[in-house]
Amino acid sequence: MIAFILGRLWQSLILLVLVSIIGYCVLNLAPGGPLSQYSLMPGMTKEALDRIAEQMGLNRPLYVQYVDWAWKLVQGDWGKSFRDGRPVLSVISSVLPATLLLMVGSTIISVLIGTVIGVYSAVRSGSVFDYVATVLAMVALSVPTFWFGLISIYVFSVKLGWLPAGNMMTPGDGSVWDVTVHLIMPSIVLALVNVAIWSRYMRSSTLEVLGQDFIRTARAKGVRPRRILVKHVMGNALLPMIALAGMQLPALIGGALVTETVFTWPGMGRLFLDSLGYNDYPVVMGILMFSAILVLLGSLLADIISAMIDPRIQLN
Amino acid sequence: MSTTTTFSNNNSGSWRQSRVLRQFLRNKLAVIGMLMLLILLAACFIGPHLIAYDELHIDLRARFAPPLTGGHIFGTDPLGRDLAARLFHAGQISLFVGFCAMIISTVIGTTIGVVAGYYGRWVGAVLMRITDAFLSFPSVFLLLALAAFIKPSPVMITLIIAVTSWMELARIIEAEIKSLRDREFIQAARMLGLRGRWIMFRELLPNAMGPVIVAATLTIARAILLEAYISFLGYGIQPPLPSLGNMLNGAQQYLTSAPWLAIVPGIAITMAVTGFNFIGDGLRDALDTRKG
Numbered sequence: 001m002i003a004f005i006l007g008r009l010w011q012s013l014i015l016l017v018l019v020s021i022i023g024y025c026v027l028n029l030a031p032g033g034p035l036s037q038y039s040l041m042p043g044m045t046k047e048a049l050d051r052i053a054e055q056m057g058l059n060r061p062l063y064v065q066y067v068d069w070a071w072k073l074v075q076g077d078w079g080k081s082f083r084d085g086r087p088v089l090s091v092i093s094s095v096l097p098a099t100l101l102l103m104v105g106s107t108i109i110s111v112l113i114g115t116v117i118g119v120y121s122a123v124r125s126g127s128v129f130d131y132v133a134t135v136l137a138m139v140a141l142s143v144p145t146f147w148f149g150l151i152s153i154y155v156f157s158v159k160l161g162w163l164p165a166g167n168m169m170t171p172g173d174g175s176v177w178d179v180t181v182h183l184i185m186p187s188i189v190l191a192l193v194n195v196a197i198w199s200r201y202m203r204s205s206t207l208e209v210l211g212q213d214f215i216r217t218a219r220a221k222g223v224r225p226r227r228i229l230v231k232h233v234m235g236n237a238l239l240p241m242i243a244l245a246g247m248q249l250p251a252l253i254g255g256a257l258v259t260e261t262v263f264t265w266p267g268m269g270r271l272f273l274d275s276l277g278y279n280d281y282p283v284v285m286g287i288l289m290f291s292a293i294l295v296l297l298g299s300l301l302a303d304i305i306s307a308m309i310d311p312r313i314q315l316n
Numbered sequence: 317m318s319t320t321t322t323f324s325n326n327n328s329g330s331w332r333q334s335r336v337l338r339q340f341l342r343n344k345l346a347v348i349g350m351l352m353l354l355i356l357l358a359a360c361f362i363g364p365h366l367i368a369y370d371e372l373h374i375d376l377r378a379r380f381a382p383p384l385t386g387g388h389i390f391g392t393d394p395l396g397r398d399l400a401a402r403l404f405h406a407g408q409i410s411l412f413v414g415f416c417a418m419i420i421s422t423v424i425g426t427t428i429g430v431v432a433g434y435y436g437r438w439v440g441a442v443l444m445r446i447t448d449a450f451l452s453f454p455s456v457f458l459l460l461a462l463a464a465f466i467k468p469s470p471v472m473i474t475l476i477i478a479v480t481s482w483m484e485l486a487r488i489i490e491a492e493i494k495s496l497r498d499r500e501f502i503q504a505a506r507m508l509g510l511r512g513r514w515i516m517f518r519e520l521l522p523n524a525m526g527p528v529i530v531a532a533t534l535t536i537a538r539a540i541l542l543e544a545y546i547s548f549l550g551y552g553i554q555p556p557l558p559s560l561g562n563m564l565n566g567a568q569q570y571l572t573s574a575p576w577l578a579i580v581p582g583i584a585i586t587m588a589v590t591g592f593n594f595i596g597d598g599l600r601d602a603l604d605t606r607k608g
Binding site: 014015018019021022026029135138139141142143144145146147150151153154158250251253254255257258261262272273276281284285287288291292295296 | 345445446448449450451452453454455456457458460461462464465466537541544545548549551561564567568571572575578579582585586589590593594597
């Protein structure tokens with residue numbers, strides 16, 4: 001187990017280095033590269049820019065600069081937002097709870113609904129329900145999240161007036177109930193794609209378990225069908241889904257960005273877009289790197305949890 | 317034992333292809349997908365000739381005309397431009413961007429996958445870890461950052477969509493090539509002294525063409541969706557050039573007064589993406605000879 005965790009950590013570390021190299025390349029694509037924060041200042045002259053470049057060490061070889069930049073990231077120095085001068089990390093951590101709340105809300109919905117649909121499709125495989133679920137899952141994967149959000153707002157806020165059209169809470173309120181009501185629509189919209197993916201994988205995972213010998217044994221012993229399904233089948237079928245949850249993390253974070261924009265949810269995605277609009281490159285880069293690290297941590301965690309539950313899982 | 321579809325093999329090619337075609341046509345969803353795409357293509361390329369309005373014709377007296385009024389089948393936008401004319405033009409652009417992005421990302425993904433799969437060892441390991449690293453970025457974030465940093469032109473948007481969507485394909489191809497690498501015909505090719513490049517792209521790749529075609533079809537769907545996302549957020553195709561995404565860009569503020577501005581382009585995107593996804597899925601079933 002320890003060997004597995006160490007090996008997996010080592011893999012993540014290598015990936016982290018590669019991720020940071022890609023991030024550094026993206027940073028250098030910004031207008032003015034690392035100098036972007038200064039070149040946009042009003043009244044900045046070419047001479048002054050050259051001096052800053054010299055001071056920032058931009059005339060050193062690229063790999064030295066990269067190591068320098070990466071070392072600062074490790075130390076937690078992610079630069080300062082040039083909208084308000086706050087350190088990037090504290091800007092990000094101030095909006096992170098909202099994004100995490102949205103992601104958790106939508107994950108709960110997609111796991112619950114996806115599992116039910118997936119298991120039912122597998123048990124009744126070949127039925128009308130199974131076919132309809134298959135088709136709907138593919139359509140759900142094809143609907144743009146933001147459009148689904150717009151249409152939901154139109155139906156449930158504009159026409160029916162059941163749910164608030166955006167924001168995380170009513171100004172002046174902010175009770176748990178108020179936030180929950182605001183959370184319902186965005187998390188369902190964000191969950192749409194994941195319900196589709198989760199139900200498909202759950203279906204095939206359940207089908208695989210249903211064909212195993214120990215299920216036949218349980219049936220032969222006369223265990224009640226419901227008990228077989230809940231205890232024997234679902235426990236085993238859910239196991240590979242932990243890794244799937246880790247794999248789906250990038251899509252979930254990306255989807256959160258779009259959902260937050262449509263519902264003016266004050267999270268990391270909105271911050272990212274606002275920062276893009278203000279040319280606030282340190283924050284843009286910060287969120288880009290932060291989300292990649294979040295993904296790496298998520299998949300690391302998912303793999304370790306799977307390995308802890310299932311001793312058959314080996315490091316490949 | 318798994319058998320693989322061989323496209324380069326001429327004497328059995330026509331038979332196999334017709335079998336694949338028959339399989340494909342038997343799949344209802346795939347046929348529906350084809351029909352949806354045909355309708356879309358017809359609308360985008362024949363439609364403009366049937367409409368009396370130009371997509372850039374501004375008529376402020378006819379602002380926010382609801383669908384089916386004044387000769388506007390889909391209504392008009394805040395500038396009084398005919399929504400149908402704009403939609404058809406936007407469809408052309410979005411389909412074109414999706415198609416080009418698919419070509420580029422397929423070339424990148426296939427090359428990386430084939431090279432990584434054939435050489436294996438550290439070359440393969442390095443390439444696949446780079447692939448994993450790219451996959452660690454939520455693609456919408458990476459796309460937006462790139463689109464904001466680079467001056468967005470349709471060509472650039474296409475390129476950055478391609479650059480952020482080759483990874484799944486590379487993984488699929490790598491696994492496929494790995495499984496083919498030690499087969500007899502490759503050993504024979506090596507013994508004949510063929511160069512690596514020849515073996516990779518003339519011997520191995522044709523045998524892995526099935527997954528490439530499936531992934532390429534699904535990549536078009538993905539590229540159209542990604543273009544819609546970033547254009548909706550204002551960093552993709554820039555107006556006055558319409559795209560299915562940027563037509564939705566201003567739609568949110570008129571949701572109460574002119575909902576058709578949001579509904580019509582959204583349905584078009586969904587149709588295009590669903591069409592390609594259905595076709596891709598049908599192709600997967602049809603090309604998978606392992607199933608029977």
